[in-house]
Amino acid sequence: METNMHTGPATTALGETEQEIISLMAGAAQMLGLPKSLGEIYGLLYVSPEPLCMDDIMKRLHISLGSASQGLKQLRIFHAVRTVTVPGQRRDYYEPETELRQLLGNALREQFQPRLDTGRERLERLRHYLKDSPETSDHLHQRVEKLCRWHDNASQLLPLLSTLVKA
Amino acid sequence: METNMHTGPATTALGETEQEIISLMAGAAQMLGLPKSLGEIYGLLYVSPEPLCMDDIMKRLHISLGSASQGLKQLRIFHAVRTVTVPGQRRDYYEPETELRQLLGNALREQFQPRLDTGRERLERLRHYLKDSPETSDHLHQRVEKLCRWHDNASQLLPLLSTLVKA
DNA sequence: CCCTTACTTCAAATATTATTGAAATGAGTT
DNA sequence: AACTCATTTCAATAATATTTGAAGTAAGGG
Incomplete structure (x- = not known):
């Protein structure tokens, strides 16, 4: 039976x-x-x-098992990497999403949209609370009204951005 | 002579x-x-x-002198606050820039543009280095070419964004 | 000039975040 | 089911970033 050793470029030094x-990728992150x-992992x-497996990543980046695992987890959440299965291999291998439009779109959706949503809730609540608060200056x-307009503008910006990068 | 105490809204509790x-502003930051x-300071x-002075900010936010000073410094760099001088008062007073288009434009210019610029330099150098490197795969x-295209797209995006928010 | 007040800077303390490695979990294989 | 290998999780540690307060600088007023 074949050994577990990896052959090819994955073993040569960087x-x-x-x-x-x-x-550069680390800086961008x-x-x-x-x-x-x-x-760094993405880079x-x-x-x-x-495609590389977790073991390759650990060894070549000199990071721990846990870091590699958690880093990949995050990258999967952002859909910045895809898992690929190599026939006859038990491990998971990973390859990067290299389309900027995809990366940006996913990042906006996963990273910014949720926060904008909670922002909206809090603003709504505030507005509602102020409705019958005549003592407020x-x-x-x-x-508060201006803030709501900010929020609306920001909310419109995200989908617009996705569209732009695609064009 | 009048005392140094501040009167009006600046002394009432939040x-x-x-x-x-x-x-909300802290979260946005x-x-x-x-x-x-x-x-928080901006908020x-x-x-x-x-307009408020540093002393107001310290007292109402319960932060130290140093924090207030450094925070305001940063906010001035981003042009997110303006210094206003009150006649007959020695201290500097501060008021916020409340136009989203201004804030966003300044942030993009101050925060992202410089990093994009250093990114460009590094990419150029890399490209030049690879020119006469036939052994590179x-x-x-x-x-590298793809990265350069990413960079170009990102660079075009910033001014575009500024334009968009103004519209 | 010297004194006072307003602000800045910076080294030390604190708080926050990321990384590690070992133990728990899961997923095939025999 | 027990074994093995791959991955995840998590509490402890390490690394970063932020906050503080005291010492330093500047600038107006007497």
Whole structure:
């Protein structure tokens, strides 16, 4: 029976170019407020010519089992990686989603939409509460109204953004 | 001579509505990867019917002198607050920028543009380096090209976004 | 000039977040 | 069912980021 060892590019050390791309991805992740390691994992998958398993990721990035697992979990939630099954192999292999429009659309949906939704609820409640609160100052009323308009604008922006990137 | 005490709304305790708005702003700040206290300071200025000075901010938000100073510094960098001088008063007073289009435009310019710029430099260097590197795999070449296209798209998106919010 | 007040800076303390590794879980295989 | 290997989870640890308060700087007023 064949051994468990991996052959091919997955075992060769990372070249300068690969490292630079991984570092760029890590930076991009931090720019979006995500953990650096997320970006690194994504970057490694991005430069790899073939899908990698968790073990590859741990070894080549020098991160722990737990980090690799949790990082991949997050990336799956964002749909930034896909799980692929290699015939005759028990492990899961991962490959990156490389379409910017997909990545951006998913990120907006998963990361921003939920927060906007809870924001909406809180604003609604506030508005309702203020309805029969004549003692509240005009100024405050106006600011709440303005906030609601902010929220509406922001809410419209997300789907618009998705559309734009697709065009 | 008049005492240094502040009169009017700046000395009354924060009401429920004010607190809720401040909390919403804190959440929004965190959504954008900014410190919570930044959002709170902005929120306090947002609900205040008149400009506030650092001392007001410290006392009403229960934060230290240093935090107030640094928070305001950041907010000034983002152009999210303006300094106003009150005649006959030595202190600086602050009022919020409440136009979403301004806020968003400034944030994009101050927060994202610089990072995109350094990203561009690194990508250019990478591309140049790969030019006379025939030993680099086709796959890697393609990925670098794709990254450059990502970057171009992202770069075009920022000014587009500013335009959109204004419309 | 010196004093006072307003603000800034920065090193230390605190709080928050990410990472680790070991134990629990799940999923095939014999 | 018991065994093995792959993955997940989670409490402890490590790393980061934020907050504080005291010392330093600046600037107006006497």
